[in-house]
Amino acid sequence: MVLTGLSDLPSLQLPLFLVFLLVYLLTLTGNLLIFLLIFTDSHLHTPMYFFLGTLACLDMSYSSVTVPRMLFDLLRELRIVSLQACKNQIFFFIIFLLSDVCVLAVMSYDRYIAICQPLHYMQIMNWNVCVQLVSGILVFSTIYSLLHILLLNKLTFCHQNVLQSFFCDLPQLLEVSCSDTFINVLLIFLLGILSGIIILGVTFYPYIPIITTVLKITSKHTRSKAFSTCSSHLTVVFIFYTASFFNYFRSDANDHLVEAKVASVFFVILTPSLNPVIYSLRNQELKLSLRRTLQRLQ
Template sequence: MKNNETESYMFVLSGLSDLPSLQLPLFLVFLLVYLMTLTGNLLIVLLICTDSHLQTPMYFFLGTLACLDMSCSSVTTPRMLFDLYTQNRLISVEACITQIYFYFFFIASEIVLLAVMSYDRYVAICHPLQYIQIMHWKACVLLVSVALIFGLLHALPHTILLINLTFCSSKLLQSFFCDIPQLLKVSCSDTFINLLFILFCGILFGGGILFLTFYPYIILLKTILKIPSRDMRSKAFYTCSSHLTVVFIFYGTSFFNYFDPNAKDSRAASVFYAVLTPLLNPLIYSLRNQDLKKSLTRSVRHLKISQS
């Protein structure tokens, strides 16, 4: 922000709808979605922390994913709920850029974590005898730390580039939360460097991490197909299916949100990407994971016994 005019500049978020009659229904729907997101992810974290059967590298990464989902949802959804309830959609440049920083930090960390989880599944299935030696707790903590550091380093340059922009055209952001494409549209500065950096990150980091996420599954597929037992093959496919489903949803929605040139109004994609995906992840893992189901059953049984 280069001058006093920019420092006092206020954006107006378009929100999800301009119809007054829809504000309360939308508020109630997304409040329910947010509460379900927090409950589902927090339940996964609590089960992993309290059940000794789930204190393994795979569930350590899953618990970290749940924390990132809660954090990502908490960056965008409360602000959306506030706007729906108060119908006050003004947001300062400083608050907007701060929201973008934390949003990109959590999203970038999650991208790397999904690649780490792919590697974990590769080691578990292709090198089961060496799994404990390779994926020991120090290695797991190091991999999660790398994901978080990458998120920090990825979000920082975007934020610095945004701080150097000036805003003097339209104040309206066609979104319910602050996002880089929307800010670039209303900036009167030259945004070529910003766009170039987004493209650079998308190709180099996004493409590179996408390769690291899917390449282990190519090897996994070859290994699984060589397993003689049909039941063992099915179990191996079932183990990987939850993670692959999450990866496809994550990358699919992010592509439509950031790289679809025909998307004139990306609010629908943004809702799915920023609000619904953190809710879907715990549902996908809990519905397709027998260990989590058994852990939840044991916890409910112990709770009933303690109350009786």
């Protein structure tokens, strides 16, 4: 397999390498900082921050599946990747991508319980439930990804196929197969529709009763705090779904390669780096935790 990469212009290779290396380091630093704050600060040992810490780990993993390889390819002229390496990248990319989406959905449910049923919050969202939800998400994502890889293994691929991207993605790999990919495409469609409806429902439906409940709160401080946590989550969800929509639902991407690559860069590289920024700026408890940590270090 040959990856076209981000640009064929030699003069752009080094500047792009430096820019995306910086973005990748910021992604790792920001998400790792959030994870360490949540892990070390007892004030943040709540279900909401448990899921936020999980999201930070998934963002680091999701970004690390694709970006290091892309950075390596920016430093060489011929970007050849073996078919097995391509399948491995797709396998882990789907796992972390789907887990990311599912955790965002679970965070919506968590906010619904916290705001609409606050008296029963710790009974419903106890630590066993939180661990079981995250474990179930990882198992589901692994099985989902494994199904696609097993079907990929039955396909044959012509020599020196060119993928118009900087990483291996399932739809593009199917396009260059010499075999009939009807079953693979059908599986993507059926599983995508089924899981998509459920995940989208769990993500967005809870915000109907959440908004209704928050508007009824008389205390301005409590209402502001509730809106703050919800707005951070909604912002991340909006960016993630908007980026994925432009990345996967374009009309005839082969005719718009530049736009396709820009969409992929935003979806794969920039989105994971934005999440810690959004949560850090909009979340007062994380800011206080960071101040406490800095004061202890001083």
